[in-house]
Amino acid sequence: MDPFVDLAITICIVLNTLFMAMEHHPMTPQFEHVLSVGNLVFTGIFTAEMFLKLIAMDPYYYFQEGWNIFDGFIVSLSLMELSLANVEGLSVLRSFRLLRVFKLAKSWPTLNMLIKIIGNSVGALGNLTLVLAIIVFIFAVVGMQLFGKSYKECVCKINQNCELPRWHMHDFFHSFLIVFRVLCGEWIETMWDCMEVAGQAMCLIVFMMVMVIGNLVVLNLFLALLLSSFSADNLAATDDDGEMNNLQISVIRIKKGVAWTKVKVHAFMQAHFKQREADEVKPLDELYEKKANCIANHTGADIHRNGDFQKNGNGTTSGIGSSVEKYIIDEDHMSFINNPNLTVRVPIAVGESDFENVNTEDVSSESDPEGSKDKLDDTSSSEGSTIDIKPEVEEVPVEQPEEYLDPDACFTEGCVQRFKCCQVNIEEGLGKSWWILRKTCFLIVEHNWFETFIIFMILLSSGALAFEDIYVEQRKTIRTILEYADKVFTYIFILEMLLKWTAYGFVKFFTNAWCWLDFLIVADRTDSSSQPCVPLNDIAI
Template sequence: MVFKLIAMDPYYYFQVGWNIFDSIIVTLSLVELGLANVQGLSVLRSFRLLRVFKLAKSWPTLNMLIKIIGNSVGALGNLTLVLAIIVFIFAVVGMQLFGKNYKDCVCKISSDCELPRWHMTDFFHSFLIVFRILCGEWIETMWDCMEVAGQSMCLVVFMMVMVIGNLVVLNLFLALLLSSFSGNNLSASDEEGENNLQIAINRITRGINFIKAYIIGLIRRMLGRKAKSNEGDGEDDNSKKENLMLNHMNADADPKTNLQMMESSSTLTDGVSSIDFVTNAKVTVNIPIAKSESDLDIPNDYDYSSDDETGIIKKKVEEVADNAVQSVTEEKVPEEEEEEPEGEPDMIEPEPCFTDACFSRFPFLMVDVTEGKGKTWWNIRTTCLTIVEHNYFESFIIFMILLSSGALAFEDVYIEQRRVIKILLEYADQVFTYVFIVEMLLKWVAYGYKVYFTNAWCWLDFLIVDVSLISLTANLLGYSELGPIKSLRTLRALRPLRALSRFEGMRVVVNALVGAIPSIFNVLLVCLIFWLIFSIMGVNLFAGKFYYCLNVTAEELFPLDIVNNKTECFALIEQHDDVRWVNLKINFDNVGMGYL
């Protein structure tokens, strides 16, 4: 801060909001250091945690979320007031209706006839119960209320708090808050350009790449090798010649002259080394350009072959004659499209079984499908594709999936006592497994391995069928009682997931969830930042304060009038062997436990 004040001048320094925020944090830190020996002021140390919010200056997502929440606070003010009024009303109603019952019938809910921690004898405790109901923990307190005041009245009050306070007002509060996170607010502004975080990451990446290149170059020099030249230097003369074309035409000349000039491009590229491009003003060298930068727009409905260049040049001469300069690249002759007879449905043809890499590595996989065994194999694949694409086949598979999922529900703890049902379920499981295996084989033949194993839904089906197949094989071999096999059999519960790929709506929902993962991850990181602040604050305020003195024999806590602190508990430990100074499992002794 001092360096910034000197460099920027105090006047300009305090013109920036982030600098003001930083100066406040530094001032509070200095005050905390000056009062470090004063008891009870450790809370000032927690203000230093606000320094985490400086990340918003370099983190666009955090900055955006903070701005949206800050802008929505004003709009939520009225609703917050309504929620507070409702909590106040129900706290007073609970105190008026059930306060006397808690005093008179306290022995029904407390073994020592003393008021428990949660009661409604005063406004404060009644307010805490209403707040607990809004947090969703209403079952235990409602049971105590029903014990002391009767079932009917407690049910009515608690249900009203749940419906009005939680389901209506609180959810409306959340809905209004979430409405602030609209698509327009969440979309990043294109005018902002790169943020500081991205710039820092790019610089780090460039630095790492530079270090790698330097180390590799140093090793090569030590080994006496030359560094690799650029890829562009390795081009041969033929590839360079292919990139040289005529780029200049005389717009005033006759089209036939231009055509002759363009037809001579093939001979020009062959003898490019002997042409004087400097003396001939009409001939220039065209550097290879990107497709999007080409001046010559080629219709997408043309399919060109690279063998004949002059054909397309003749067809385009009418268009290029009016332009002074045109870029002419290698193009293909448009093939005449065969007219399909109207009224005939499109034939469903299978995709290739394997990828291009497999065909290039194993040429024997390529077969002629026009005659012999290849034609027979093609007909088999076409038939399988027709079967798996049929609506009846899809409906049958969905029915089998639902039936197999329902059969899994009967395998409860009493299945060993019901021998008939167990045998029926075993045979049914075998039938389901065989059906799913046949379905998988049909899809392999119909779609091919390339299409099948590049589809995530097919991978899900494949893994679930594998689990069923392994379970069936283990049962037939007599290894069904092994621990790993039992654990694997539990994965059969994933069978209902196969139904997801059969329904369009479910696929849309799953794809939407998967697509939202990056945004959810960003928001989760922001939440972790906020939770880190409160976790560190809890460590500063409550570290080591969750210990208690326990009698391990009776498993009871010592009352405060006997043991009030650690010193008194250790005095009892020296006198008794069954006394322990124990910490709660949930505490704030470190940041990790504070997160939990």
């Protein structure tokens, strides 16, 4: 099939999908007529495509390809729908027209690959689906056997009319629906009704088992098995032939056509304005040409006027006059380059000669010729190299001393400059004692055990909130314990904040978001604890 024909069919599939998506209720007669005509047009296009393929490929080869069988099935259903349009109850055939969307997979390589991956994983998913169905069946039977009688006898507890509600476990069908609803995540309402008619213990056990085994295990295994098929290797895999499909070829042709059109338009615009530009540039070209001729004639006159020439021994002709000195011409430079027998001495830069180390030795070549030869062999290590390779020196790793972190400055530079009392000498006196205290607090705060202890206190403080409910005012003992515990936690967190102030300093502490959060929480707890009339629940919040 021609790529442009395939592109046209793909566009028709997309338009047909849009037409089907525009159907709604109620529709005006005009709009319904437009959709009906559109359905007839698209059905005719797809039918013509199928018959053209049958004629071109022969029915035997046509039905050898899976996509052609799929097209034939959809077209047959569309023709059947048109022939039975007046028959009631057969409007369901219209829904099969939606299957035409899957024809996009034929020209969409990624969608085609995803459909193949899902199709290849159907076998493994089928076994897991059977396991899921068995689990649903087992729990439906268990629910009917355990709670069916209770739903019938205690129905008045959940229904004022003493009639079975919509969701119950009196029979297998409704019990199956409840289990399916639990697997969908809607289990709170049905479990509450079960607890009302059959008690809390057994209902909790059964519903939790359905949630854990059915939902959290089997369904997650189902998803894991499906997602395992979408590995990176499968997604990165290409077609076996590696050829482009017709849709890609048609897009490339369209791009080439657009590029060709741009080139032609550009060439036409250049040809249209070329004559106009040439007319504007022509006077300038004539002026430049006249100026060049004048310069050439003047130069020749100067050379003839100062006609004293001298032939050097090396074949170089030079002029004596001042105006000719700028026109020195080397007549034999080409022969100089092409002469293979010519030897030229050129100076060698320091550090490039292979014999520079020999000339600097104090020992003469006569007294130690062999040593000089060895020196020569050592220094001339490679032919064709202008710089000797220096012997490799093993780098000795330098051990860096361990860096001990010290506390940062307590105050900013502006504060220290304005208030001289903030600047202390840490080498002697009280300043030294203060510095030792800060380093000690820094070591304590940075220790892992301190962080673990604070986290443990946070967990205990959070756990204490679980004992605070609407009945805490009636339980004086628990209330007293919680009040003392709250004070202890408050003092611990205040001590933590003071240690961090001393260790980190105000600059580092108040430039950290987490430290700000700690400061606000401690400030709130301190303010709430200082007011005895504040309820305990407000303090916890």
